[in-house]
Amino acid sequence: MPATTETLDTVQxxxxxxxxxxxxxxxxxxxxxxxxxxxxxxxISARKEEPDWMLDWRLKAFAAWKAMEEPxxxxxxxxxIDYQDLHYYAAPKKxxxxxxxxxxxxxxxxxxxxxxxxxxxxxxxxxxxxxDLPGETDRQIAVDAVFDSVSVATTFQKTLKEAGVIFxxxxxxxxxxxxxxxQYLGTVVPVGDNFFAALNSAVFTDGSFVYIPKGVxxxxxxxxxxxxxxxxxxxxxxxxxxxxxxxxxxxxxxCTAPQRDENQLxxxxxxxxxxxxxxIKYSTVQNWYPGDSEGKGGIYNYVTxxxxxxxxxxxxSWTQVETGSAIxxxxxxxxxxxxxxxxxxxxxxxxxxxxxxxxxxxMIHIGKGSRSTIVSKGISAGRSNNTxxxxxxxxxxxANARNFTQCDxxxxxxxxxxxxxxxxxxxxxxxxxxxxxxxxxxAEDQLFYCRSRGLSEEDxxxxxxNGFCKDVLKELPMEFAVEAQKLLAVSLEGSVG
Amino acid sequence: MLExxxxxxxxxxxxxxxxxxxxxxDGEIHAIMGPNGSGKSTLGYVxxxxxxxxxxxxxxxxxxxxxxxxxxxERAVAGIFLAFQAPIELPGVNNANFxxxxxxxxxxxxxxxxxxxxxxxxxARAAAKTLAMKEDLLKRNVNVGFSGGEKKRNExxxxxxxxxxxxxxxxxxxxxxxxxLRIVADGVNALRSPDFSALVITxxxxxxxxxxxxxxxxxxxxxxxxxxxxxLALELEKSGYAAMVQEAA
Numbered sequence: 001m002p003a004t005t006e007t008l009d010t011v012q013x014x015x016x017x018x019x020x021x022x023x024x025x026x027x028x029x030x031x032x033x034x035x036x037x038x039x040x041x042x043x044i045s046a047r048k049e050e051p052d053w054m055l056d057w058r059l060k061a062f063a064a065w066k067a068m069e070e071p072x073x074x075x076x077x078x079x080x081i082d083y084q085d086l087h088y089y090a091a092p093k094k095x096x097x098x099x100x101x102x103x104x105x106x107x108x109x110x111x112x113x114x115x116x117x118x119x120x121x122x123x124x125x126x127x128x129x130x131x132d133l134p135g136e137t138d139r140q141i142a143v144d145a146v147f148d149s150v151s152v153a154t155t156f157q158k159t160l161k162e163a164g165v166i167f168x169x170x171x172x173x174x175x176x177x178x179x180x181x182x183q184y185l186g187t188v189v190p191v192g193d194n195f196f197a198a199l200n201s202a203v204f205t206d207g208s209f210v211y212i213p214k215g216v217x218x219x220x221x222x223x224x225x226x227x228x229x230x231x232x233x234x235x236x237x238x239x240x241x242x243x244x245x246x247x248x249x250x251x252x253x254x255c256t257a258p259q260r261d262e263n264q265l266x267x268x269x270x271x272x273x274x275x276x277x278x279x280i281k282y283s284t285v286q287n288w289y290p291g292d293s294e295g296k297g298g299i300y301n302y303v304t305x306x307x308x309x310x311x312x313x314x315x316x317s318w319t320q321v322e323t324g325s326a327i328x329x330x331x332x333x334x335x336x337x338x339x340x341x342x343x344x345x346x347x348x349x350x351x352x353x354x355x356x357x358x359x360x361x362x363m364i365h366i367g368k369g370s371r372s373t374i375v376s377k378g379i380s381a382g383r384s385n386n387t388x389x390x391x392x393x394x395x396x397x398x399a400n401a402r403n404f405t406q407c408d409x410x411x412x413x414x415x416x417x418x419x420x421x422x423x424x425x426x427x428x429x430x431x432x433x434x435x436x437x438x439x440x441x442x443a444e445d446q447l448f449y450c451r452s453r454g455l456s457e458e459d460x461x462x463x464x465x466n467g468f469c470k471d472v473l474k475e476l477p478m479e480f481a482v483e484a485q486k487l488l489a490v491s492l493e494g495s496v497g
Numbered sequence: 498m499l500e501x502x503x504x505x506x507x508x509x510x511x512x513x514x515x516x517x518x519x520x521x522x523d524g525e526i527h528a529i530m531g532p533n534g535s536g537k538s539t540l541g542y543v544x545x546x547x548x549x550x551x552x553x554x555x556x557x558x559x560x561x562x563x564x565x566x567x568x569x570x571e572r573a574v575a576g577i578f579l580a581f582q583a584p585i586e587l588p589g590v591n592n593a594n595f596x597x598x599x600x601x602x603x604x605x606x607x608x609x610x611x612x613x614x615x616x617x618x619x620x621a622r623a624a625a626k627t628l629a630m631k632e633d634l635l636k637r638n639v640n641v642g643f644s645g646g647e648k649k650r651n652e653x654x655x656x657x658x659x660x661x662x663x664x665x666x667x668x669x670x671x672x673x674x675x676x677x678l679r680i681v682a683d684g685v686n687a688l689r690s691p692d693f694s695a696l697v698i699t700x701x702x703x704x705x706x707x708x709x710x711x712x713x714x715x716x717x718x719x720x721x722x723x724x725x726x727x728x729l730a731l732e733l734e735k736s737g738y739a740a741m742v743q744e745a746a
Binding site: 443450454466 | 545546547548549568569570572573574577578579581584585586587588589590591594595596598599600602603606638655659
C-alpha cells in the first residue's frame, strides 16, 4: 500500500473515535525505583553507560534544580506535582537481535501499528532488516521512536550516513559523538535555565540527536515519535539539532500517550543551533492524552524549546499544532544572534473540555537586521483556557530588526477563555515591532451557511477552524498537515450544540 | 413539490410570518414580491432551517416529507438550496474546497459516489465558465473580499454545482448590473427541468422578464395578499405595493 494511502487510512481511523492513541501496551518494562535523588541520576547515567562528564553535567543540573521553585506565573492550575512519586527511568526489556518480524515482541509491533507507522518502518524500528517487505520506498522519512525513557530504533541510518547526516538517539550520540554533544549540549538552554529544564537536564533519558554537516541539505524529513506508555513515569526527552553552515533540515515530532486517570509529567528540552546560512524547520504535532471530558487525567506538558540562530542569515522556524495535554506550558523561542537571521513561530493551540494551554514564543533580537514572524492561532472550546504569551525583545545591537506578530483567538461556546499576553521590549530605535490581535467567535450565520450547503455541524466547525488556522497549517509538511487537520476536527468533537 | 400550509414563524417572540399558503409544483418558478420587512427573507430562512426562527403554526412538506422536522443539512440533501441575500464570509476556507466538501456531503448522504479533487475541479470550472465567472473565484476564500456582484454570482455557482430540486433565491438580483442579472437568470434557467422548481424573491421586473415565473405572490405583513400569473408583477411595477397592501390590511 502506498504510504500516502496508509496515512489517509490512519487519518480516517482518527476521525472515527475520540482519542485513538489511548491504548496501553503491555511490554515488559525495566523500572528505576520511584523518587529523585543523586543515586537515581547515577543509576540513569550508568544504565546509559555514560562517560563521567555526562554524569557531572547531570549532577550539576540536579543541584541547580534543588535550589529552584516550580514556576507559577502561567495561567494554568493543577494540584501540586509530587516529584518523589515518579519513576524517572523506564525501558522496555530488550530481547537481543530479533531476526524477523516473527521474533519481535508482537506488542511492540502492535503499538507501532497503532501509532500509524508504516510496516517497513515498523520492521526497522523493531530492529529487523526490512528486506523485501512490500515497500513504501517513496516515503522518505527517517523515524526515531522514543518509548518511555529510551529511543527504540532509528530508521534510514545508512542513507543518512552517506549524506554525512548524524541522526541517532542522544544516548548514542553521547557515546559516539561526545565532542559534538559536549560542544553544544546546554548552550541554548543552560542546565539552570528554568525549573523544568533543570529537571530535564538532571534526568533526561533519551531523545534525538541530529547533526547536519556544512553545506548538506538533509535528503529526507527526520521524524521522532514520542510515546509515554508506562504508568507513574515521567518522560524527559532531550533533543539537540545542529545545522552547520549552509545546511538545511526539516524535523517533525509527534507524541501520544495512553488514556489514564492520573496525570503524567512530560518535561522535554529541545535545543536547535543554526550556523551561517543554515536553516532548521521544526514541526510538532502534539497530541498527548488531554484528559477526559470531566478533566480527569491527561499529561502535564512542561517543555522548553529554544533555537539559537548563531550564524548570519540563519533561520529557525517552529511550527506547532498543540491539541493534546491537560496542561501545556511551552514557548518555542529563537535567539537571533546572527546578522539578518530569521526566526519564525507558527502555532495552533486547541483546548477543549478542561484543557489549559499557556503557550507562545520568545523572539530575542540581537543581530542587526534580524527578523521574526509570529503567527499564533488559539482555539478554545468547552471549559478550557487558552493563553498566548509571547515576548519580543529588541536588544540595543539589533539595528533595523523587525518583528511582526499576528495573534488570533477563536472561541467556541461561552464557557471557555482566550487570553493574549504580549511582552514587547525595544531598546533600539531603528527596530520595528508590529502586533495584531483579534478575537472572534464562530458565528451562527457561518454555521448555518455551511449546513444549508449540506455540511454537518461538526464538519462545518472543522472547516471554519481549519480556515482559521490555514496560515499555520500551510507551514507544515504535507503529510503532517493532513493529520493535523483531522486532529483539529477530532479535538473539537462535541464542542458545539 | 413544495407545499406551505398556514405557516407562521417568529423570531425572539416577534411574529413575522402569520399564515402563509403556497404550493410550488415541480417544474414551476414562483416569484415572491413585497415591500421591505414583509417577511420574504424570513420565509427563505425558515424553509432552509435557520434555528433562530421559531415555527409557531402550520407546516411545510417537500415531496411529501415533513421539511420542518429536518436539520438544515438534511434539507440540503433533500434538494433545498437557499441563495443568501447577504452571503456569509468564511475566512481561510477555500471556495473550491468548501464546494467540494458540500457536494460530497450531499452525495454521500444520497448514497452516491464522492468526487475526487480532479473530477470536482472539472465540474466546477465548467460551471464557472457557463456563468462567465473568473476561475480565480474558486481559489479565493469563500466570499472574503468578494464584491457584491461576485458574492451573488458565487451563490449561483454553488447552485449550479449542487443542482438543487428547489432553489430559493433571496434577492439574488439586487445590486447587479444588467449583464450579471442575465447570468443569474441563465443560471436558474439552466437548471430548469420537470424536477426543478424555484422560489424567487425579488423587487424587480427585470429578473422576472428573463425567468418568466408561473406564479407571482405578494407578501405583506407576513401574509400573502395576492397571487396571480406573471402579469401581476407588471401591475406592481406600474402601481407599486401601497394600494395592494392597504387593500389587504
